[in-house]
Structures are given as structure tokens and as C-alpha cells.
Amino acid sequence: MVIEPFSLTGLLVLAIFLIGMTLIIFEAQLEMDKFKPAMFMMSGLVVIGVHYAFYDPSGFPRFLEAQNETKEELFGLIAFMAFMWMIVELLNERNVFNALNGWLKARGLGARGMFWATGALSAMLAPFINNFTTAMIFGKSITHMSSHTRYRHIALCNIVVASNSGVWFLGTSTSLMVLLAGKISLLGLLLLLPSALIGWLLFALVMHLFYLRPLKGEDLLDVSDTVDSALKPGGAGIALVGLLAVVGAVLCNVVLHVSIEFAIGIGLGFVALYTWTLMRRGIELPWQDQLQKVEWNALLFFIGIITSVACLNHVGWLSYISRLFEMFDPTTVNLLLGVISGIMDNVPVEAAALMSKPNLGADQWALNTLMVGIGGSLTVVGSAAGIMAMTLDRSYSFGVHLRFLPAILVNFFGSLGAWYVQYQVFALY
Numbered sequence: 001m002v003i004e005p006f007s008l009t010g011l012l013v014l015a016i017f018l019i020g021m022t023l024i025i026f027e028a029q030l031e032m033d034k035f036k037p038a039m040f041m042m043s044g045l046v047v048i049g050v051h052y053a054f055y056d057p058s059g060f061p062r063f064l065e066a067q068n069e070t071k072e073e074l075f076g077l078i079a080f081m082a083f084m085w086m087i088v089e090l091l092n093e094r095n096v097f098n099a100l101n102g103w104l105k106a107r108g109l110g111a112r113g114m115f116w117a118t119g120a121l122s123a124m125l126a127p128f129i130n131n132f133t134t135a136m137i138f139g140k141s142i143t144h145m146s147s148h149t150r151y152r153h154i155a156l157c158n159i160v161v162a163s164n165s166g167v168w169f170l171g172t173s174t175s176l177m178v179l180l181a182g183k184i185s186l187l188g189l190l191l192l193l194p195s196a197l198i199g200w201l202l203f204a205l206v207m208h209l210f211y212l213r214p215l216k217g218e219d220l221l222d223v224s225d226t227v228d229s230a231l232k233p234g235g236a237g238i239a240l241v242g243l244l245a246v247v248g249a250v251l252c253n254v255v256l257h258v259s260i261e262f263a264i265g266i267g268l269g270f271v272a273l274y275t276w277t278l279m280r281r282g283i284e285l286p287w288q289d290q291l292q293k294v295e296w297n298a299l300l301f302f303i304g305i306i307t308s309v310a311c312l313n314h315v316g317w318l319s320y321i322s323r324l325f326e327m328f329d330p331t332t333v334n335l336l337l338g339v340i341s342g343i344m345d346n347v348p349v350e351a352a353a354l355m356s357k358p359n360l361g362a363d364q365w366a367l368n369t370l371m372v373g374i375g376g377s378l379t380v381v382g383s384a385a386g387i388m389a390m391t392l393d394r395s396y397s398f399g400v401h402l403r404f405l406p407a408i409l410v411n412f413f414g415s416l417g418a419w420y421v422q423y424q425v426f427a428l429y
Contacts, residue, residue, distance in 0.1 A: 038304030044311030102229020126166030167373030199415030338371030342378025
């Protein structure tokens with residue numbers, strides 16, 4: 001251990017982290033974008049630098065090495081997220097997602113049908129376009145279709161939980177971080193599909209029976225909907241090329257061992273070339289504008305959080321997480337990390353688990369990915385999907401989300417039970 005956690009330097013780094021996390025947790029009340037406290041949390045690097053400058057100049061090489069390791073991890077994460085975001089923005093510009101919502105409504109689905117349709121589509125799309133984007137797409141659909149507050153709350157909670165179930169591929173930051181850290185393979189992520197989907201299905205059933213069914217007889221959906229659901233020219237082609245780009249990236253990673261961030265970047269190149277052919281055919285498509293719509297606030301948040309957790313690791317605080325895995329059953333610790341991720345966002349929790357470097361088998365890393373990913377659903381502030389739900393509907397608050405906690409716990413423990421049967425009873429991994 002380079003610096004003792006209970007030294008002045010260690011305590012200052014911890015204090016900076018806790019202050020930043022407190023501001024992030026109360027971002028809605030403070031009306032402060034969470035990337036701002038996240039970037040402030042990087043000042044732990046300055047504290048560590050001062051320590052080496054005045055007390056241990058020989059430690060600078062170790063400090064530089066630790067920073068280089070963090071930069072390598074961040075490059076993969078940020079590059080992948082940025083490339084995927086660009087593809088999603090191109091699809092959004094062609095009205096692909098609004099067209100999907102319009103198609104759903106045109107099928108004549110009632111309020112309960114829309115509850116199941118938006119939930120199922122969120123669960124299936126989130127692994128590929130991330131939980132934040134999925135919650136935005138279908139959350140907008142629900143808020144446009146219904147002015148019934150109670151129904152909107154039920155449907156939004158369903159979308160949040162379904163979006164977070166995307167841990168079985170690359171739908172959450174948790175799964176991406178574990179994948180890029182080399183703790184689990186893409187095939188290992190795909191094997192989480194039964195656990196994630198069974199958990200969501202059990203949750204949705206409880207929500208339907210005990211929360212949605214009592215609204216029977218009420219007018220839950222609005223007749224009018226002003227959202228333009230017409231697919232723009234070239235939209236279907238871009239959707240197909242985008243799908244092939246993602247599938248191709250996965251195959252390049254699994255078969256050819258090309259890093260996933262590079263593979264998805266190549267896929268983005270093919271999508272961009274296809275948009276060029278559309279423009280050559282006279283289809284107006286401001287694709288460069290869409291590429292610039294990447295949410296840098298979100299990317300800066302990840303940079304700040306992961307760097308601050310690396311600071312905690314450098315001063316020894318994360319060694320206690322590793323000791324937890326040594327002292328207690330790994331399943332219990334992963335369950336605890338899942339609960340914590342519902343309180344303080346799953347990104348720092350997963351970053352802390354990875355940097356503590358516990359000695360876990362493939363089954364426990366799969367559980368870690370699952371628990372920390374779906375654990376963000378326990379409270380509305382625990383995941384990006386929950387934050388998006390609050391943004392779309394100001395009446396959807398921390399307290400409203402907790403009203404559905406019994407059903408959310410069914411999701412949490414249902415997924416845990418499915419994991420146990422698959423991994424521990426039948427050893428299917």
C-alpha cells in the first residue's frame with residue numbers, strides 16, 4: 001500500500017470523494033448537472049501529488065503509472081460510449097425511434113398492452129443502445145401518450161427496471177466496465193440473459209397485478225398524440241446498417257479479439273459511409289451535426305467518477321472491498337454491492353469493485369455485473385435510466401419510485417435466484 005488510507009492524504013481524498021458523491025445524489029434538488037461534482041472529485045489527484053512532492057518524491061513513478069492505467073481504462077469506456085451514442089443519434093435523426101413508438105400505438109394497444117410492449121422493447125433494446133437512451137425513447141412515448149399521473153409512474157418504473165436489465169450485453173455502464181476490464185467476456189455477458197429477463201418478467205407481473213390492474217376502468221391513454229412518427233428517408237437502411245455494425249463489432253471481438261471500442265468504431269465508419277451514399281442520392285441528412293450530439297456531460301461524469309475511484313484505490317481505501325470478499329461469501333458481498341449501487345450510482349460502485357481486484361471466478365463476476373447493474377433500479381437515483389425518468393416527468397420523484405419497491409425487490413431477488421439456479425445448481429456458464 002503506497003499511502004495509508006487513514007493518513008491525512010488518505011482522509012482528504014476520501015472527503016473529496018464523499019462530498020462529490022453527496023452532490024451527485026442530490027443533483028435534482030440542487031439543479032446541478034452531476035458532471036460538475038464528478039470533475040471536482042478528480043482533485044484527489046492534486047492531493048496525492050502534493051503528498052509525493054513534500055513527503056515522498058520517490059513515489060512519483062508509481063503515481064504516474066497509476067494514472068496511465070486509469071487513462072487506458074477510460075479510453076476504452078469513453079470511446080465505446082461515444083461511438084455508440086453517435087450511431088443512436090443518427091437513428092434518432094431519421095425518426096427511427098418515434099416511428100417505432102408510432103407503430104406501437106397504431107397496433108391499437110391499450111394501456112396495459114403499452115405497459116408490456118414498452119417494457120419488453122426496453123428490455124430487448126437496452127442491451128444494444130444503453131439504458132439511458134432506451135429510457136429516453138420509451139419514456140417520451142409514455143409521457144406523450146398519457147396524462148394520467150399514476151399510470152405514467154407505473155409505466156416509467158417499468159421502463160427503468162427493464163432498461164437496467166440490459167446488463168446481459170452492453171446496456172449498462174456496469175457490463176461495459178467489467179467487459180473492458182477483462183473480467184468477463186461477451187459470451188459471459190450473454191449468458192446473463194436468462195437471469196436479467198426472468199427478473200424483469202417477475203417484476204412486470206407484480207406491477208401488472210398489484211399496481212396497474214387496480215386502475216381498471218379509468219381513461220389511461222390520451223386520444224391525441226402530436227409526435228411525428230413518420231420514418232424519414234433512409235431511416236430503415238440506417239437502422240439495418242447500424243444493427244449489422246453492432247453485430248459485426250461483437251463478432252470481431254469474440255472471434256478476432258479486436259477490442260470492442262475499436263470494433264464499434266469500425267462499425268460507426270460503415271454507418272457514416274452509408275449516410276454518405278444517402279446524401280449522394282439527394283437525401284438531406286445532417287449526419288455531421290448528429291455526430292456532434294454526443295452527451296459530453298455524461299462522458300465527463302464517467303471520467304470524473306472513475307478517476308476519483310482510482311484515487312481512492314491509490315490511497316488504499318479499496319483494499320477493504322477486497323477484504324470483504326475474503327472475509328465473507330462472495331455472493332453476499334456482490335448482493336451488498338448491488339444494494340449500494342441503488343444509493344450512490346452503479347459506476348463508482350463497479351469501479352471500486354474492479355480496482356480492488358478481488359479473486360473471483362467467472363460465476364461471481366457474472367453475479368457482480370448483474371447485481372450492480374440491476375441494483376441501480378432500487379432507487380431512482382441509482383441509474384442513468386432513473387435520472388432520465390425524473391427528467392421526462394417532473395412528478396416522478398425518489399418517493400414515487402419507492403412506492404414500487406416491493407415489485408423492484410422481486411426483480412432484484414428474482415434475478416439473483418435465476419443466477420443461482422443457472423450458475424450454482426446447473427453450472428451453466
